[in-house]
Amino acid sequence: MSYDYLFKYIIIGDTAVGKSCLLLQFTDKRFQPIHDLTIGVEFGTRTIELQKKSIKLQVWDTAGQDNFRSITRSYYRGAAGALLVYDITRRTTFEHLTTWLEDARELASPNMTIMLVGNKADLDKSREVERAEGEEFAKRHGLIFIETSAKTAENVEKAFIDTARSIYGKVQEGELSGGAGPEGVKIGPGATPGVDADESGCGC
Ligand SMILES: Nc1nc2c(ncn2[C@@H]2O[C@H](COP(=O)(O)OP(=O)(O)OP(=O)(O)O)[C@@H](O)[C@H]2O)c(=O)[nH]1
Ligand SMILES: [Mg+2]
Numbered sequence: 001m002s003y004d005y006l007f008k009y010i011i012i013g014d015t016a017v018g019k020s021c022l023l024l025q026f027t028d029k030r031f032q033p034i035h036d037l038t039i040g041v042e043f044g045t046r047t048i049e050l051q052k053k054s055i056k057l058q059v060w061d062t063a064g065q066d067n068f069r070s071i072t073r074s075y076y077r078g079a080a081g082a083l084l085v086y087d088i089t090r091r092t093t094f095e096h097l098t099t100w101l102e103d104a105r106e107l108a109s110p111n112m113t114i115m116l117v118g119n120k121a122d123l124d125k126s127r128e129v130e131r132a133e134g135e136e137f138a139k140r141h142g143l144i145f146i147e148t149s150a151k152t153a154e155n156v157e158k159a160f161i162d163t164a165r166s167i168y169g170k171v172q173e174g175e176l177s178g179g180a181g182p183e184g185v186k187i188g189p190g191a192t193p194g195v196d197a198d199e200s201g202c203g204c
Helices: 019-028 066-073 091-095 097-107 121-126 131-141 156-172
Strands: 005-012 041-050 053-062 081-087 113-119 144-147 185-187
Touching: 005 019, 005 097, 005 156, 019 041, 019 053, 019 081, 019 113, 019 156, 041 156, 053 066, 053 156, 066 097, 081 091, 081 097, 081 156, 091 097, 091 131, 097 113, 113 131, 113 156, 131 144, 144 156
Parallel strands: 005 053, 005 081, 081 113, 113 144
Antiparallel strands: 005 185, 041 053
């Protein structure tokens, strides 16, 4: 399928916060109740429509476990968007956000859009991080903020689409070139039917 633009995303955050479940809900509209630990990096794609443009999102889902950190770190470069995820029922995952942000600031393009995602909003009774704390953190660090549930699908589409909207805004403002550079945005084959250079997901 042809597309007008391709945006590369990464999903980062501690283990078991629900990164893979968010991606699965976005690409397949289903929920995986068992923690299927991500080894290294996996990826998924979905094409969305935004302002009459078709935008292919190529999403790299990274492993949150510490021992995969060096692999994860090699995926920041070349991402136009990041979902930085914590679990609203585990305060430690919120406390670790600064470490994840340090990696992002060091390794990613300064133009990368970062969406802070407080996941597992369906478990409000076990909440350890207030919504206002997430909002405040996002504001302080210049991030967009949303609370989601990969289980009920609440706000999952919005998290991915609002990120794309922000990236598209930067493309229109000329802040992202849309060339083959390291910023995670490519102009697609568009009107050329049957050509889909990135179907392999190699990102090269
Ligand atoms: N109730 C609830 N459970 C969730 C939600 N999202 C994920 N989970 C559960 O949390 C656990 C971890 O989810 P994963 O998506 O595998 O976590 P991950 O962040 O990809 O973990 P790593 O791959 O180890 O980095 C699983 O048991 C999921 O079913 C959610 O929104 N609500
Ligand atoms: Mg995972």
